[in-house]
Amino acid sequence: MPEAKLSEKKEFSLVKRAESFTHAGRGIWIFLKGTHNAWIHFFLMACAIALGFAFGISPLEWIALVLTFGLVLSAEAFNTAIEIDMDLTSPEYHPYAKDTKDVAAGAVLLSAIAAFAVGLIIFLPRVLEYLGK
Secondary structure, three states, X not given: OOOOOOOOOOOOOHHHHHHHHHHHHHHHHHHHHHOHHHHXXXXXXXXXXXXXXXXXXXXXXXHHHHHHHHHHHHHHHHHHHHHHHHHHHOOOOOHHHHHHHXXXXXXXXXXXXXXXXXXXXXXXXXXXXXHHO
C-alpha cells in the first residue's frame, strides 16, 4: 500500500488518537528523565505552589502561575527536543548547531525570567507585608 502524503486527509480514528497520547506521554517521560533543569523548574514550581497556598492567592493569580508553569516547562521541552535533534543531525561540532542550541536555551531563560517576574508581582507584596508585621 503506498504511503499517504502529508497533504491527504486521513480518516478519524479513536485508536490513532489514543496512540498519539501514548507517544506524547513517552515524550514527557523522555523529557523528565533526561532534562536535569526540569527538576529545578519543578522544585521552584512546588515552592510557588506552597507560597500560593500559604498566602491564599486569588483564582486569577493561580491562573497566572499555572500558565507560567506551562510556559517554562514547554520552553524547556522544546529546548530538549531541539538538542536531541541537533545531536542527531550534527554530531560533530558546527557553529550553526551551537547557535541553534544556544537560542533554544535562551528561550528557556526568557520564559524563566518572565516566570520570576510573575512570581515577584504575586508574592513580593505579600512577603513584604508579612515581614512588616
